[in-house]
Amino acid sequence: MPQWLSEADCKAVLQSLLSAELAAYRGTPAPDWQSSPSIDSLERLHLAACVNEYFRLYETGVEDRLLMTQHIDDWAAIVAQALDDTSGLTFRTSGSTGAPSAHLHRWEDIAAEVKALVRRLAPVMPINRVIGWLPVHHLYGFMWGVALPAQLNIPRVSVAGAAMPALAPGDMLVTVPPCWDYLASTRKEWPENVTGVSSSAPLSAATSNTLVEQGLAGLLDIYGSTETGGVATRWRASEPYQLLTHWQRHNTQHLQRVNSDHPVPLLDATQWVDDTHFTVKGRLDDVVIIGGVNVSPQHVARNLCALTGVADCSVRVTGSAASPRLKAFVVPAQDEHSTASTIAQATAHWPAAERPVSITYGASLPTNAMGKLTDW
Numbered sequence: 441m442p443q444w445l446s447e448a449d450c451k452a453v454l455q456s457l458l459s460a461e462l463a464a465y466r467g468t469p470a471p472d473w474q475s476s477p478s479i480d481s482l483e484r485l486h487l488a489a490c491v492n493e494y495f496r497l498y499e500t501g502v503e504d505r506l507l508m509t510q511h512i513d514d515w516a517a518i519v520a521q522a523l524d525d526t527s528g529l530t531f532r533t534s535g536s537t538g539a540p541s542a543h544l545h546r547w548e549d550i551a552a553e554v555k556a557l558v559r560r561l562a563p564v565m566p567i568n569r570v571i572g573w574l575p576v577h578h579l580y581g582f583m584w585g586v587a588l589p590a591q592l593n594i595p596r597v598s599v600a601g602a603a604m605p606a607l608a609p610g611d612m613l614v615t616v617p618p619c620w621d622y623l624a625s626t627r628k629e630w631p632e633n634v635t636g637v638s639s640s641a642p643l644s645a646a647t648s649n650t651l652v653e654q655g656l657a658g659l660l661d662i663y664g665s666t667e668t669g670g671v672a673t674r675w676r677a678s679e680p681y682q683l684l685t686h687w688q689r690h691n692t693q694h695l696q697r698v699n700s701d702h703p704v705p706l707l708d709a710t711q712w713v714d715d716t717h718f719t720v721k722g723r724l725d726d727v728v729i730i731g732g733v734n735v736s737p738q739h740v741a742r743n744l745c746a747l748t749g750v751a752d753c754s755v756r757v758t759g760s761a762a763s764p765r766l767k768a769f770v771v772p773a774q775d776e777h778s779t780a781s782t783i784a785q786a787t788a789h790w791p792a793a794e795r796p797v798s799i800t801y802g803a804s805l806p807t808n809a810m811g812k813l814t815d816w
Contacts, residue, residue: 442523442547444590450523451516452598453586454491457577458512461490467789476512493542494577495519496526531579533666543667545579549686549697553583553670554591556684560673564635564658567592568610573599573619579666580639584614609633616640616732620659621647621762630655637662639670641729642720644762645677663720665707671695672718680717689715728757730764733793740766740794747786749779754805754813755796768796769805769816776801 462471462479465486471477479487488506497503500522506515528546561567572585576598589596597605599615607613607630614637615623624647636651639662648659663681664670672681683689690696692712694703709721727734741755751773758767772779780801787795806816 442550445520445523445586446590447516447520449586449590450495450519451512453494453577453582454512454516454519456575456581456598457490457494458487460575460577461487491515491519493530495523496528496530496544497522499527500525529582531582531666541667545669548699549669550583550587551591552686552697552699553684554587556686557583557588557670557673558592559685560660560682563675564612566610567594567612567635568608569594569612570596571599571605571607571611571613572596573604573613573615574640579669580616580662580664581614583670584637584639607631607634611635612637617643617647618731620651624650624654628654630657633657636660639664641732641734643677648677667707668695668704671706680713680719683716683718728764730766730793733791735766735793737766740796741768743790743794744768744770744783744796747779747782749773749775749782752805756815758797765797766794767798767800769800769802771804772801 459471462477462483463469465483484507488503491506492498492503497506497519502518502522505518509515509518526547528544528550530542530544532540532542558565570585570589572581574581574585576582576585585596585598599605604613609632611631611634613634617638617640620636620638620643630651632655634655635657636659638648638659643659643661648661651659658675661674661677661681662670663672663674670684671687672683674681683695686698687695688698689712690703692710693706695706696703707725708723710718711721712718725736726738727736729735737755737757741753744750744753744755749772750770752771754769755766757764759765770779770783780799783799800816802816806814808814
């Protein structure tokens with residue numbers, strides 16, 4: 441029963457969720473929900489379904505009331521009144537590695553994670569304000585941008601675009617590795633006693649060290665996923681991750697919550713130092729992290745092959761290890777020019793991390809003398 445989640449919190453999450461869902465539905469950039477964009481009847485049905493799933497309103501029977509009201513304030517009121525009778529929130533994976541999957545995070549699990557995070561933040565407490573530079577409808581954004589400040593009863597600020605407010609002592613900035621990379625290269629000093637939190641992808645040791653040298657009081661790196669939530673943290677990139685207190689080791693590749701005997705698989709290969717500390721040795725699948733987003737080159741290749749005019753294709757990683765992107769080799773079914781036009785129109789609406797930065801065309805995929813696919 442999330443009594444700490446206010447109607448204003450619900451509205452902030454709604455705005456983030458609706459902007460992302462409407463942009464994906466239309467295939468256009470996210471609208472500014474502050475000015476209530478005009479939506480048609482089909483879009484309203486789609487958005488109501490998304491809100492119903494996210495907040496699990498179907499557990500209460502009030503979901504149809506979303507279709508009887510017009511303004512986001514009314515939707516926020518419906519959600520806020522219903523949450524006491526719901527089991528938790530549904531967070532979806534991005535879909536960059538396959539079909540998006542939905543995962544329930546129960547209110548008691550969210551509360552346990554916040555409690556564990558507060559214990560981990562003890563060395564830098566008190567925190568006066570949380571600055572969230574990330575979407576608050578995602579699990580990481582919700583935990584740090586809404587749940588934690590709500591339970592600590594401190595102000596929160598959501599950064600729109602790159603217009604970050606002036607920072608003050610006691611602020612905690614929460615964002616993703618690409619933004620930390622940007623800040624490390626552009627910001628030369630930090631106010632006293634400002635701390636940071638990073639998650640969604642590994643943070644490079646060079647970036648972490650640079651930020652601390654520039655005056656950031658500390659940078660907490662979170663390990664976890666949409667499937668698990670926050671699992672472990674570390675203050676320095678050279679240290680192993682330490683399990684948060686609501687998790688315990690089950691075996692080398694599985695964890696379990698302290699209040700459950702259900703094993704939960706880890707997505708990465710790990711090497712354990714002891715029962716509460718481990719290092720990450722890389723993904724167990726073909727996923728590569730681009731701009732903080734998990735992307736499967738094979739998934740992108742399948743999407744390219746599904747386009748009209750593409751007979752076959754191969755997708756690989758290109759660029760530096762610090763800033764990887766994707767490249768593609770495409771075999772057109774007929775005309776290269778029309779195939780290129782089709783690909784350009786389609787990929788313009790894909791997430792940036794999934795767009796190949798270069799596409800090479802040829803009569804057949806490049807192979808070696810053994811017939812195995814090769815680089816190009």
